[in-house]
Amino acid sequence: MDIVFVLEQALTQSIGIQAIIYCLAAAGLNIQFGYTGLLNFGQVAFMIVGGYSIAATVLSFGGSFWTALVVGIISSLILSLILGLPTLRLRADYLAIVTIATSEILRLVVRSVALREWFGGVNGLNGKFAAQFYALNPYQSGIGIGPINFSQNDSWVVTIGWILVAIVILITFLLTRSPWGRILKGIREDEEAIRSLGKSVYWYKMQALMLGGVMGTLAGFIFAIASQSVQPDSYVPDVTFFAYTILLLGGAARVFGPVVGSIIFWFLLVFIGQTLDQTISAGYIPFLTSTQVGPIRFIFVGIGLMCLIIFRPQGIFGDRKELALGGR
Amino acid sequence: MDAKTFDIDEVQNIFKNVEQKPGSKKPDPIILAKKVVRKFGGLTAVDVDHLEIQRGSITALIGPNGAGKSTFFNLLTSFDQADGGKWFFNKEDITKISPNKLAQKGLVRTFQLTKALSRLSVLDNARLGAKNQIGESLFAALFKPLWIKRELEVTKQAEDTLAQFNLLEKKSDFAGSLSGGQRKLLEMARALMLKPEMIMLDEPMAGVNPALKQSLLGHIKNIRKKGTTVLFVEHDMDMVHDISDWVIVMAQGKIIAEGPPSLVMKNSDVIDAYLGSHHKTFLTEDGKSLATDETQ
Known part of the structure; x- marks a missing residue:
């Protein structure tokens, strides 16, 4: 078994494209769930909007890559409005139901036969739709930091990705220390109290939903750009739940929670997967085959999460005393 | 008024x-x-x-x-x-x-x-009652210089109000750690902030x-x-x-x-x-x- 290779892989993935995508998605959930208490179980819907906006605008409608980004952000805001208008006046549970349903509806719409002309049906959209993005790549070859190596294209995506993460985290920091952020936290604790103090709770919840949604859309952008393809079936509800896992791992309502959560989550997932793979192919575990590694690593991640919830429910950055005060 | x-x-x-x-x-x-x-x-x-x-x-x-x-x-x-x-x-x-x-x-x-509001400090609870804080709008919130002046006024007002209700020494505690009676006081103080x-x-x-x-x-x-x-x-x-x-x-x-x-x-x-x-x-x-x- 090649432990060096396993560690290399795990380290690379822990700061790689997947980690960035989930970090952005979780940062959006952090605003919505962590600070405002909105249960958005359909964050992947915003990623669909991001990914398909780019791919369809460029490939199906012949727009430029930059127009596509604008289309993506605007569509994301519209989706927030559609989700929020009917549900934000109701109890938190209703938003959860509506968002998870919406994410599935969107996935089924983009994979439908009727819309294959624009969204490519089951096969999704594949093509060089992010060519204008890669044209700006300043790297002549892939970059490597110690054992971590990225290809030429990936290096550019990872660079831009972490810059986006930094901007998103900075915005989260600036907003949550402000009076605006204080109202969000107040809404999380008791929205009727905030309403009785003369604040328009509905509008603040809408803003949080929109802001978090845009962060999810940024995740969708990176996802689509990195692979230059969008596949409907990679946007299953699991994605949302992994993002929640990452958020809780890092600590909800903590500025750096999503970043650290995402890095650790991907490190562990890849580390466990690669270790299993290596030990199986070396014949140490005779009753397993390497095709079973995929599901089994999630079993281990699941066990790890249970331990986290039992022994450190506040996540890495959280404050246990604070958690104990929470009413829900 | x-x-x-x-x-x-x-x-x-x-x-x-x-x-x-x-x-x-x-x-x-x-x-x-x-x-x-x-x-x-x-x-x-x-x-x-x-x-x-x-x-x-x-x-x-x-x-x-x-x-x-x-x-x-x-x-x-x-x-x-x-x-x-x-x-x-x-x-x-x-x-x-x-x-x-x-x-x-x-x-x-x-x-x-x-x-x-349990997981907010007593001071933050009181500050939430204040009116005319421009930092409560999304875009102004990003720029601290726009709201810090008003924030200091609000903090002063909140501390004065909390002092009247004997809650000033608890201002950095979570409101959730207060007793039932103190919460009643806090709620009244918060309402008076308006x-x-x-x-x-x-x-x-x-x-x-x-x-x-x-x-x-x-x-x-x-x-x-x-x-x-x-x-x-x-x-x-x-x-x-x-x-x-x-x-x-x-x-x-x-x-x-x-x-x-x-x-x-x-x-x-x-x-x-x-x-x-x-x-x-x-x-x-x-x-x-x-x-x-x-x-x-």
Whole structure:
């Protein structure tokens, strides 16, 4: 078994494209769930909007890559409005139901036969739709930091990705220390109290939903750009739940929670997967085959999460005393 | 807000010429409610024909359990929707207004089940009550220089208010770590941060220990002294006696009596509402007192 290779892989993935995508998605959930208490179980819907906006605008409608980004952000805001208008006046549970349903509806719409002309049906959209993005790549070859190596294209995506993460985290920091952020936290604790103090709770919840949604859309952008393809079936509800896992791992309502959560989550997932793979192919575990590694690593991640919830429910950055005060 | 202060004699003079009957007219009503009806299925929880609340007074709303006091409170502050009626605050129709707009207009309420924001500090709880903070808008929030000046003012105001309620030394604690009584104080302090014209307190004394009760009474008197009208729901008769200028009694959704505290308690309708109209008849088969039976 090649432990060096396993560690290399795990380290690379822990700061790689997947980690960035989930970090952005979780940062959006952090605003919505962590600070405002909105249960958005359909964050992947915003990623669909991001990914398909780019791919369809460029490939199906012949727009430029930059127009596509604008289309993506605007569509994301519209989706927030559609989700929020009917549900934000109701109890938190209703938003959860509506968002998870919406994410599935969107996935089924983009994979439908009727819309294959624009969204490519089951096969999704594949093509060089992010060519204008890669044209700006300043790297002549892939970059490597110690054992971590990225290809030429990936290096550019990872660079831009972490810059986006930094901007998103900075915005989260600036907003949550402000009076605006204080109202969000107040809404999380008791929205009727905030309403009785003369604040328009509905509008603040809408803003949080929109802001978090845009962060999810940024995740969708990176996802689509990195692979230059969008596949409907990679946007299953699991994605949302992994993002929640990452958020809780890092600590909800903590500025750096999503970043650290995402890095650790991907490190562990890849580390466990690669270790299993290596030990199986070396014949140490005779009753397993390497095709079973995929599901089994999630079993281990699941066990790890249970331990986290039992022994450190506040996540890495959280404050246990604070958690104990929470009413829900 | 009117900076005029009220002393107790002056307020009692106001009520001198007010009729002691349900729905009586007041010289200067801040709240006027007409034909307010709220039904829960077949049950009519609130059916108030006419009610006026005098500006600058402390008015108590009392009544037995299930009389509809809290429901009426919720209707007036738009936290519940009425089936009919109209009500006015400062002569302005507030029947369909949203609760947050109403608070901005100067009518603020507290809740029977205290709503302390547990995972926010006591200071942040108080700061949330402040008005005109530009940093509460999304884009201004990003730029600290835009809101820091107002934030310092708000913090000063919050600390002063907390000091009045003996909560200043707890300002950096989570509100969730406060005792039940302290939460009541915090909620009142937070509501006062809005500098309201009128404050409506839903059972401010529930679950508060007797020592703290005295200081709360003092606080409520102070609120009135500064010109804020107070309307409160309460079960504690001592408190009603002690601080209210005028008492309104509700039973089965209707207002059954109004008057100054010393007189309204003696009203036979009120005693009947609290104790049942048969409280003087004996519960024995022949209608005689058990005590008399024993002497025979």
